[in-house]
Amino acid sequence: MARMKFLADAERCIECNGCVTACKQEHDIPWGVNRRRVVTLNDGTPGEKSISVACMHCSDAPCMAVCPVDVFYKTSEGIVLHDKDLCIGCGYCFYACPFGAPQFPQDGAFGLRGKMDKCTFCAGGPEPDFSAAEFTKYGRNRIAEGKLPACAEMCATKALLGGDGDVIADIYRRRVTTRGKGSEVWGWGTAYGKPESKPAARPGAKS
Amino acid sequence: MRKLLLVAVAAALPLVAAGCGEKPTVTVYKQGQYQGKPDKQPWDNEQFKGDKVAWEKALKARNVGQNEYERVAAH
Numbered sequence: 001m002a003r004m005k006f007l008a009d010a011e012r013c014i015e016c017n018g019c020v021t022a023c024k025q026e027h028d029i030p031w032g033v034n035r036r037r038v039v040t041l042n043d044g045t046p047g048e049k050s051i052s053v054a055c056m057h058c059s060d061a062p063c064m065a066v067c068p069v070d071v072f073y074k075t076s077e078g079i080v081l082h083d084k085d086l087c088i089g090c091g092y093c094f095y096a097c098p099f100g101a102p103q104f105p106q107d108g109a110f111g112l113r114g115k116m117d118k119c120t121f122c123a124g125g126p127e128p129d130f131s132a133a134e135f136t137k138y139g140r141n142r143i144a145e146g147k148l149p150a151c152a153e154m155c156a157t158k159a160l161l162g163g164d165g166d167v168i169a170d171i172y173r174r175r176v177t178t179r180g181k182g183s184e185v186w187g188w189g190t191a192y193g194k195p196e197s198k199p200a201a202r203p204g205a206k207s
Numbered sequence: 208m209r210k211l212l213l214v215a216v217a218a219a220l221p222l223v224a225a226g227c228g229e230k231p232t233v234t235v236y237k238q239g240q241y242q243g244k245p246d247k248q249p250w251d252n253e254q255f256k257g258d259k260v261a262w263e264k265a266l267k268a269r270n271v272g273q274n275e276y277e278r279v280a281a282h
Contacts, residue, residue, distance in 0.1 A: 002266070070239035076248065083243025126244040129252040144249040146265030152273070163270040171274040178276065 002164035003059075003078035004121055004143075006152065007172055008051045011179070012159035015040055015050040019151035019160050023054075026122065026150040027139025033103045035119040036151055052151070052160045055080060055101035055119035063093035063102065071116075077143070078165075079121040084137045087115040121162070122149040 015038050023029065023036045036054035057080045064072040064080065071086045072093075093116060094102040105114040124141030127134035134141060142150060152162030161168040249255075250262035272278055 002263070002270075064239075067239065070242040073241040073243065073246065075246065081246065083241075086243050123249065126246040129247065129249070130254075141249075143266075144252050145254060146262055146269070148266070148269045148273075153269070158273055158275060161273050163266070163273065167267070167270040168273065174274070174276055 002166070004057060004123075004163060005078070005165040005168060006052075006054065006056060006121075006149075007161040007168045008053070009159045009161070009172065009175070010049045010051045012157045013038070013050040013052060014157055014159070015048075016156065018154050018156055019052050022150040022154035023119070026142075028135075029117075029139070030105055033105050033117050035101075035103060035117065052155075053099050053101075054151070055097075055121070056099055057119075057121055062096040062098070066092040066096040068092065073126075075123065077123075079123045079143070081120055081123060081125055081138075082116065082118070083126050084115045084117075089113040089115050091116075119149075122147070 017038050020034065020036050020038060024034075027035070029035060036052060038050050038052050040048055040050040042048045057078060059078065061072065061074070061080045064074070067082075068090060069086050069088055071082045071084075072080060073082070074080055089104060089112075091102075091104065091113060094100070094104065101118045103117045105117060106112070120138050122140060122142035124134045124144065125138035127137060129141050129144045140150075142148065147153065149162045152160045155161075161171060248259070250259045251257050255262045255265075
């Protein structure tokens, strides 16, 4: 069975926010809730990098671990979903998530924290497929329609890939080898160290 | 006097025995189980009618369609 994943290619993202718009439009998401957003580092300076961020549907999801009412479940495709009927809006999942994926609509006159809302990988929720209840609570169920998430399919530069982890990894691998990028890729230095920042060999030091 | 002593012992006995019923106060964390409604498989609907292979085929076509090296070369 496929394990669904997102892959954001910072070399291609042009910060058009098309993915954000596609997500909002597809699921009728209210003001103040952003299931997906584009984060730009060094904005306005040459060499700025943008990356599209949402729920990454972690294999070992910390939100699932901390939820006191156990509303999260994982589908057979590895998509992390939740049952809004049980959510108490405590916000533990927000603190646990490294991507800031859980969103809380500010309902009520005093800005109360509503039930958590997050990216569903366009897979709806535990309500019957294509039902009005499912759309109202979780948005459209494109996965049950045999489609991929709207954000990834809408991406003009295909910076955002979504789908079977093996397939999109192959696409990205081919892309990287074709464009001839290796250690110049953004994030490589952070992950594996910068070649130019190696300490100079001291005389007499072991190599 | 003896009666008074017996009453005092009888009154103190539950307090002494209460110590035996003390429960450990160290919390043991357990992995939670999903408490919500069960969800169906994405191919169990009126569109795919339980045909998992057809669903996987549809999704695979979309997956591969994201690779413009293949998509552009095909046209």
